[in-house]
Amino acid sequence: MALINIILIILLSAVIAILSANTTGKGIITLSAVIVIGFISSFVAIQALTGTSYEVTFTGTVIFGKVPVSIDALSAWFILLINFTLITGALYGFNYMKRYAERRSEITLHCIAFLFVQFSLLGICSVQNGFVFLLLWELMAISNFILVIFNHNKPDNIKAGINYIVQSHISIVFIMLGFIYVAFKTGNYNFEAIADFSGHQSTLAGTVLFLCFFIGFAIKAGFVPFHTWLPYAHPAAPSHVSGIMSGVVIKIGIYGILRMLLLIKTDYTTIGYIILFVSVFTGIYGVMLATVQHDLKRLLAYHSIENIGIIGMGIGIGCIGLGSANKWMAILGFSGAMLHTLNHSLFKSLLFFSAGNILQAAQTVNIERLGGIIKKMPKTSILFLISAIAICGLPPLNGFISEFLIFGGIYNWLYSASLLSLMAIIFSLVGLVLIGGLAMLCFTKAFSIVFLGNPRSVMADEVIETGFWQLFPMYLTASLMILIALFPALFLNVLQGPVNLYINPVDFNLNFIEVASVKSLQIINRLFAVFILFVLGVVALRKILSRNKIISSAPTWGCGYGAADSKLQYTANSFVRSYSKLAKPVLDIEKTDIVVDEVFPGVKHYGTDPYDKIERIFIDKPVKLLNRITELFLFLQNGQLQRYILYGIIFITAVICLPLIAEKILTILKFLNNL
Amino acid sequence: MLSIILILFTSFFFTGIILRTKSITSGRKGPGILQPVSDVKRLFRKGSVYSETTSIIFRIAPVIGFSSVLMACLVVPFGSYKGIVSFDGDFIFFAYILALGKFFSIISAMDTGSSFEGMGASREALYSMFAEPAFFILIGSFALLTGKTSFYEIFSSLHLGSSITYMLGGMAAFVLIMIAMIENSRMPVDDPKTHLELTMIHEVMILDNSGFDLGLILTAGYLKFAMYGAIIADFFIGGLSLVWAVPLFLFIQFLFAVMVGLIESFMARFRMNHNPQFILALSSVSFLIFLGVLLVLEKFV
Structure with a gap:
């Protein structure tokens, strides 16, 4: 009780202080408020994870009635990961926004919105009443909208922001429908009512209720086909906001789904299959579109969709495990999903921060105009490389750990499988592997076109490395990623709490070390160390062997052609050309063809513009129809x-x-x- | 332990045997069996030339590529004898650590800024992506058949049931040979001896590597062949005692090398745009194996 009051007081006094401070002051106040609130809530969260969950009941007002607030292990896990990314995001944003110091009033709004995003995210994770939940959800949507449209002088950004807020409200409608339905039947908005209600209903009613919530949360999380706001909002926002949105704001959708799974008692197998199917589709579709993007931030946004798919696969597998009483499968599925939620929030925010560095240095994130940045910005490049390896799920980084757990869940499923579920297994296995392969295609493209080779434009040639303080939060994120990769057991121990909530009956003696895949992680850990030793050994060997040898440098082999310049390099478009030809039926790429009909052709332009086929079908067509109807009035x-x-x-x-x-x-x- | 020694041993001769087979079928005298090893030895003693465009990535990539193959070798067992390590899901580690090596080889090719190498890198990235599902379905099927989820356990309990598993092993061998050909950039997919940069895949990616780095890349290639050969052999030597298993292992490796040589002598490389179809067809063969396993387990009732 007292804690909530303290947080509210800090929030309000920070808002008042921001209004009166100068520009740097606003930044410092926001930063310190975010850190203080972050530490207070993390303290409570850590307590909840170690066993003493935090529960108070707000007396509330006439409108809300009594509002129970409680932080259990699941909330605690999300509070911790939200706080980490918000604090690094605020640190990064503090330096990132220095460029816009002259835009005083906008910065005031931005800072206040940032604080409200943190407050609403933390609130959503802990409040146990549907009515207040919706209010906080709305607060989050609006404050996010303000963050997204910071660069409002570009009409595209406003459009992206409005797109976001409209879809956010569609999400709210579905969630509200769920809460109101339960409240109508039981007269109570509290979360307990949902659990009570669904316990006494037929499984069909429970499933429909869950699906209602699922659609609402899926819009926020970015499951296909509800993802269309995401690739617009992320690139439009300033980079630290993109990092936060992709890192934690869309994860609140995942939290919602996980919370509803805890509350709604119903047929978990059916729900599991539905989630799994949607997720595999989401993962593959997201990465397929990511591969053909030219805008680095847009590419990363599509990768968020892909990773939400991977997380969803973990949740789906966990649900099926619950439904078929396969304990290990449930444990692996849920812990894989939750660990991947953390992992994704780390490497995705790191990727967006790197993209932000590039945007500020080169004034563009169009990858066809970049190149050779690794020589000018080595630190940003290496940070990007680390997160690229992690997001592809490659060892020896943290992405591999969570994907390994999900793989473990799938292989655990094999033993208790019927013919139908075997098909589902093969489907999800192929899905997960294809996602990994495509992610590798996409990130080899992104990394090599942006950072390697020769600069493709003057802007890319004149970049300079970002200052230390802007890189500092990125180092923090990268070190946590490496920590997860090297000591996964530490984090899996923490995960026992939230995962245990799902195991029915709760198994207090549950020790993660017993799970075969977790045992394997201990060995894999050591293998990572061996791998690093191997690499160092071979490097040393090369040093020794080439001690007295001539090491010279020369131009790249041009097949006999000596005047090759940067324009002759492979472009992002050509790198994925054979892929996009193969994937043509799924993708929707508009080409502006050139016809050469003069004898002496002048300057010609040729362009490709990838578009989202699902957006065309699910968003553009209905909107066009709606427009036609409203035109009558x-x-x-x-x-x-x-x-x-x-x-x-x-x-x-x-x-x-x-x-x-x-x-x-x-x-x-x-x-x-x-x- | 035994497996890594045997893999290292066979890797010395493997590429030599391929070259020898090719020279015999084309009526040439050809180099000795140990010629590839002496090539590498010579390269290790040479200095190197680095392109001015390249960065640290280009220098570290061959090392990571080589180490990743070595790491992958660690989990490969020898029939019913463990590899250096064995754990649940080790084949996931196997596939992913190899993918890491590939990731670096691709970006190192792109690091040179050469359009030829970019072309090779793009193809390699695409083809290896298509080859992965075949491998995972294949191992998944055998995991289902044996109820085990590590290389060692799968291979040691593979032939305890019926002899039909040998047939499945034969099909698996076919898939694995093809995967090995793709991973090593060999004939039906890629031609290592082509003279035109535009038609190369792997060779064009390493155009700028020289000296020690080139030696590492070649060694990694030899090791990779022997490693896939070992996995293929593992499908057949599961239940045998050492006296039979070691000669059979060597024989299978020899047969594999000769086969690669014969394929390279008598087959032309596919057209580039036919390659993805071919590689995807491999996944369907894997799927056939999966259906075969379902038949054996009587899941269709």
């Missing part, structure tokens, strides 16, 4: 103020009179009935 909006006032008067009169008229009609009806 266009005559109402004629720009005359008098008319608008008239509408207002008509509306007010109608509102006042309609009930009266209805009452009259009812009395007449009653009278007629009596006759």
